[in-house]
Amino acid sequence: MRYSQLFSKTQKNVSQDSESINAKLLIQGGFVDQEMAGVYTWLPLGLRTLRKVEQIVREEMDALGAQEIFMPSLQPKEYWLATKRWEGVDILFKLKSQTDKEYALGCTHEEVVTPLAQKFAHSYKDLPFATYQINTKFRDELRAKSGVLRGREFRMKDMYSFHTTQESLTEFYNRALEAYVKAYKRCGLAVKVVQASGGIFTENASHEFQALTDAGEDVLIACEKCEFGQNSEVATLKVGEACPKCGGTLAQMKGVEVGNIFDLGTKYTDAFGFDFMNDKGEKQRVLMGCYGIGTSRLVGAIVEAHHDDKGIVWPTSVAPFHVSLVTLRSRDEAVQAQIDSTAKDLYEGLAAAGIEVLWDDRPDTSPGEKFANSDLIGLPLRLVLSERMLKEQSVEWKQRSTSEAQSVALADVLSRVKEYLRP
């Protein structure tokens, strides 16, 4: 993509009250636009990253054998009355239609997926199965702060599993836990898995996933070696003690919550009377688990974990583009034409190889501004083409995560970039 064509450019002035690092950098970099507190538009750059995050999550859920669906956000009040959550969940958005009928705007989907599964699963032969969606969710937050980490409208992957036995549920729950850790790692996040209480969902087993970042709201006592962690408020272990899982040393860390999983037992299947026929021809209640990852929140957590004083430093797997191609202006028109045509060849050659390039081709922007812009947007690799580099038939190569630049022969750039991006 040519930067000159991108309608959503970087913003110089972001209001000082941008309350968090992720909001400030995502707004400044032209990734999102804040419509109102807790509600954001995902602009072209931000949407590319959000889609990459969601694709990683989708692949890991598919690998578990879960089947993707898409459920309505508009949900009948009766379902929420059935689970006693119409009054019980204070962050639930409630709507009244012109016919005075009331609806919930989904903050979660147990109320839709449980009766849905009930329509299809009647016998032990129909179970177990898991289904998930990636959808927009709504929460009536009193104070929406922390940028895209806590929105009133946000993106979420929610998965639900249905089982005949506790053994089957536990087996799937543990595999889902591993799949979550894998998805976070692929997004460039180090996470700790913390045993948690059930919140609005359940009193049964549940875990939360904490992405490590210095800006994290939650303080953890966590293992330096493995994923084990405890919330410091309820920790039974202390800093310096041995990890009960692997024997590693426990240390204090800060995290942002990026997902939860819950063993729901029969909480929701009780509410809807969801039974299956077992192999003896007897009715038995279905067991259920639910598994959530806030995907837009995950983008915020990635920014919190990967930035410096110049801007975002995207992990390659979720960067909106791989390469930031910057062309600098020459006063000599003939040289300028050569820079442009060389850059165009490079841009097209990289694109043909499946490499995603954002080319800052703006003719009247100063080098300093282009470099600052490129650092703010934070693509993994920057290639600069200038009059000096053209004379050497080279480009300047600089990774966003390091400070040193080097010169790479134009003839070698494509193979070097491919090599660099190979996972």
Ligand SMILES: [Zn+2]
């Ligand atoms: Zn450990």
